Amino acid sequence: MATEAATDNDADTADAPDAYDAPDTADAPDAYDALLDRVRRWNAVGSAAGVLGWDQQVMMPEGGTPARSKQLSTLSSIRHDIVTDEETGELLDELADADLTDERAAAVREVRREYERADAVPVDLVEEISETGTEALRAWEEAKAEDDFEKFAPYLEKHVELKREYAEHIDPDRDPYEVLFEEFEPCLSMERAESILTELRETLVPMIDAIRESDADLAVDTFEGTFPEDEQEALARDTLELVGYDFDRGRLDVSSHPFTAGNQFDCRVTTRFDESDPLGAIGSTVHEFGHAQYNLGLPQEQFGTPLGESRDLSVHESQSRLWENHVGRSRAFWELFLPTFKEHFPETDDATVEDAYQAFNQVHEDNLIRVEADELTYHLHIVVRFEIERDLIRGDLAVEDVPEVWNDKYEEYLGIRPDTDAEGCLQDIHWSHGNFGYFPTYSLGSVMAAQLFETAESEIDDLDDKIAAGEFDDLREWLAENVHRQGSRYETNELVKRATGDDFSADAFTDYVEAKYGELYGI
Secondary structure, eight states: OOOOEEOOOOOOOTTOGGGGOOGGGTTSOHHHHHHHHHHHHHHHHHHHHHHHHHHHHHTOOGGGHHHHHHHHHHHHHHHHHHHHSHHHHHHHHHHTTOOOOHHHHHHHHHHHHHHHHHHTSOHHHHHHHHHHHHHHHHHHHHHHHHTOHHHHHHHHHHHHHHHHHHHHHHOTTSOHHHHHHTTTOSSSOHHHHHHHHHHHHHHHHHHHHHHHHOOOOOOTTTTOSOOOHHHHHHHHHHHHHHHTOOGGGOOEEEOSSOOEEEOSSOEEEEEOOOTTOHHHHHHHHHHHHHHHHHHHHSOGGGTTSGGGSOOOHHHHHHHHHIIIIIITTSHHHHHHHHHHHHHHOGGGTTOOHHHHHHHHTOOOSSOOOGGGOOTTTHHHHHHHHHHHHHHHHHTSSOGGGHHHHHHHHHHHHHSOOOSSSTTTTTSOSGGGTTOTTOTHHHHHHHHHHHHHHHHHHHHSTTHHHHHHTTOOHHHHHHHHHHTGGGTTSSOHHHHHHHHHSSOSOSHHHHHHHHHHHHHHHTO
């Protein structure tokens, strides 16, 4: 959401009429059938909003914001009304003591969680948050282009106020940031998330220091030069073809911030290009492919129900980071991919697989941009955002102080200081949407990716050789079976434990980065 993943699992699927024929409802209580009918209705409204949101970032003319703001706020209101209608609560009450299969019980659990949160929030606040988000997106795009934080600051201030109010309606006695975090990761506690972020910081800071003191001479200049945008776009399409993206159910476009939006029938990815950094586009494209593959792998027969929706953003991010880092940054992948790269950019014909591997895995000393960050410093970028948005929501930081605090934290954690707000606190799209609590899921997802990939490697014979040969079927099937087709049936830790045999932890991630970067940098 980079991801920037718009992971609403939404899009119009009018051409798939049997999507609604969920097979698990034949013997269900009437209340269960009626509840799922309601859920499908509100998710259909969400689908329409998802397509409009994608269009706003990809296709909509610049002057379209006032109308789009009203359209999206109206759809948010309609969806909220369906979710919180008295009948939804009555059906949930009727099912409270019903004898349900495990799958049906899981679906009811997820619907109940959404209903209880939505029912606590007034519809006029929902409309105001939606409308503010549409207006703030345009303001953010202008502010970033003009390096003018003051243009965005009023919208950020309003979002902070609205989201505090939103959290207070849901639970006035809890930390508002914790309440908002649950919008994106409802199954892991804030305490657990903070402990993992702390563990990452304690592991990575000394490792990065050791790397900066290392005498290793990596081939970091392998892809220096100018790489035209149109040729990079052609390469991005070839990359998606190579890893198996289904263009019959998706498309590739360009946006100011890479993201993925869609569901199992229609899932679209975007990327962006910098003519001096072709690796950035490759990383973003493979990253967004991971998000899309998750959405496209969700059970089609459960479309519109919780069993046909992704688990949460931590799990979603695990899929994108797995493909970006464990596949896309591997030697095996570059054995496969380098000839394709050279076809598009023959000036790199002298590059070897080892050169490409080293260039793609270098640890940057001076990178300010999160979506261009290496695999290690990336998490310090996340910590900066997490600490700032947490303090904003808790009332411990004023919006006007964000640029200075951002720059101070970059200097403290990464040893660099932005010269402009465009490359500082305006670089990410999330706060324009009011998505406070989203950022921790990036690091949680990276940790989860390592745990999942470690198990996949142990269960798939010769996985490296298969990647080098362009044979991704076994990996895609392993992920589909263990993650994608499970929808939201299992909560996060249980999903990970069923896939890997162990509770969710950072152990596999720390082992992975210590081995990989120890070998690269001789530390």
